Amino acid sequence: MFNAIVSADTLGTALDSVSALVEECTIHLNEDGLAIRAVDPANVGMVDLSLDATAFESYEADGGRIGVNLSRLEDTVGMADAGQLVHLELDEETRKLHIQIDGLEYTLALIDPDSIRQEPDIPDLDLPANVVVEGRDINRAVKAADMVSDHIALGVDEADSLFYVDAEGDTDDVHLELDESDLIDLTPGPAHSLFSLDYLKDMNKAIPSDGEVTLELGEEFPVKLHFEIAEGEGQVTYMLAPRIQSD
Amino acid sequence: MFNAIVSADTLGTALDSVSALVEECTIHLNEDGLAIRAVDPANVGMVDLSLDATAFESYEADGGRIGVNLSRLEDTVGMADAGQLVHLELDEETRKLHIQIDGLEYTLALIDPDSIRQEPDIPDLDLPANVVVEGRDINRAVKAADMVSDHIALGVDEADSLFYVDAEGDTDDVHLELDESDLIDLTPGPAHSLFSLDYLKDMNKAIPSDGEVTLELGEEFPVKLHFEIAEGEGQVTYMLAPRIQSD
Amino acid sequence: MFNAIVSADTLGTALDSVSALVEECTIHLNEDGLAIRAVDPANVGMVDLSLDATAFESYEADGGRIGVNLSRLEDTVGMADAGQLVHLELDEETRKLHIQIDGLEYTLALIDPDSIRQEPDIPDLDLPANVVVEGRDINRAVKAADMVSDHIALGVDEADSLFYVDAEGDTDDVHLELDESDLIDLTPGPAHSLFSLDYLKDMNKAIPSDGEVTLELGEEFPVKLHFEIAEGEGQVTYMLAPRIQSD
Known part of the structure; x- marks a missing residue:
């Protein structure tokens, strides 16, 4: 139900x-809200989304799951005015x-959840x-890096208490430094990893520019990005595996 | 002249x-205004347009006709500011x-009206x-139907005094019902016909979203759509032939 | 430096x-500002740009020159908010x-100025x-001409004190006349030349629509277009060679 x-x-x-x-993804219709995990x-790249029952005007569910084609569902929702x-x-x-x-009234055929790629276990990493x-700083870094390269390095300079972004192209380079005055918060630790820009560009589209994003980072480790949606009644976590350093 | x-x-x-x-179309330069019929x-699909002399700042004509390439004429008119x-x-x-x-000053070469597809006689149907x-409801129905199908059924439910729109896709369906509280007016009668969405999409582009549209409908019959332009000093009628029901 | x-x-x-x-172009880093000439x-088509040191918040240079890829430099500058x-x-x-x-921080690799097409000498013509x-009238003329032709004639009608623009297409023609009441200033003289519209379209994109443009014209001679940028602290001159009249 x-x-x-x-x-x-x-x-x-x-x-x-x-x-x-x-x-395509499987949506868990839990009693306390919707939950989706996908890789x-x-x-x-992995995503872990929860949208709490309190984010809904009304919500009744008893723990089933459904498989959906996301673009068809999004197009339907997009028919609504703001x-x-x-x-x-x-x-x-x-x-x-039935939507x-x-x-x-739009009637959306569902997909058998067993035919959808299996949901990932998102590992519990202890990143240093x-x-x-701010979301807009992620956006800025991704756009600038995209001008010169397909890869982006994210890291922390412990000595200077800086978060930095590096992208090295064939001829040009991009470097962005955000110090404690630019950041909302920083817990320094050894961190430097290279990522595929394609994935970060896709994730960036979903990051609200005026919201906070928490990044957990390590050395040659995946990055985890956490942010809230629906005025705090929804949570998104992305995890992105690192690329092997090219140099 | x-x-x-x-x-x-x-x-x-x-x-x-x-x-x-x-x-391309033939424009009749009548004494009381412009008139165009085309199929x-x-x-x-057929269109019957009249733009009354009163819609003009000044108007003088004596009953001739000219053939025009519409996109060239529209581009020229589009050079003007609002x-x-x-x-x-x-x-x-x-x-x-001379425009x-x-x-x-734009000088537009005309086309021999005899070389343009003959103007249709728009049949006088007595649709039940x-x-x-409102124009915006046509827009909504057409957009929603377009998400699932190439066809759209328009009909009236006499028992419940409803106007409805149906589109059946391979997997998903769309259904829109407008009752007397949603409609500006309804004269119920037996009506259900299937139409090509491509034509309705093109016609929809010309329908003002904040204006009234009158639809005349029957069972397996053409639909006629009437609406006003130019603050009531122009009238458009579209007629669209039905598709044979696929089921 | x-x-x-x-x-x-x-x-x-x-x-x-x-x-x-x-x-690509060579930028002269003069003591009194930047200067670029290119063909x-x-x-x-030729361009002669100067951007005065006073247009900068701070400016220090000692007369060197650098070669740049313009689209890479423009993309970088485009990363900034207004x-x-x-x-x-x-x-x-x-x-x-370093930008x-x-x-x-964006690090832009420079190009050897000697590998860039040589800078032109822009001839000192005495055009009659x-x-x-206004810039917007150039825009209007170029757009209208583009609807019918690849060429555009610019000329002055000395008898009627008019500046005119003519474009002749295979079937349609465009003619624009601006008299002294439409123009900011006019010094009549014998002038009629045909130009490639492609070049004027590109130049038009750089002309501020709310600014003044001075055109110097002759008979079968190049046109020179002068306008200011940066609130008068930058000057652009375009020179465009005429096409041989086709009729």
């Missing part, structure tokens, strides 16, 4: 954070999701450095 | 309603249309159902 | 006027330009007609 009403903005933002990595086909409500109701017999937006930064 | 001054907005809107279906190459006036003058000898916009709806 | 701080808007506008014609590969400052510093040893924008016009 699943029957919920939610603002189109909230649902759309939550789905966008997952569709940055995958086209991209190359096993490089601020309009979306009514979701699962028809258990036909395995279809109602002000008189418009912790950086809290 | 043809010599007229009209706001670029009014003329542009009028031409857009015709170019939704055809690239698309597949004989599926609210600017367009001066149209026919040179009978050279068979060219003046604030010091800019009549629905008056 | 070169070390300067300038608003991103000012630097971006200056570079755009040169990149309209060439992809397109076909030797048809009103942000760009800090430029030349590293003489590595021959790299800093609020914590972001002089027209001062």
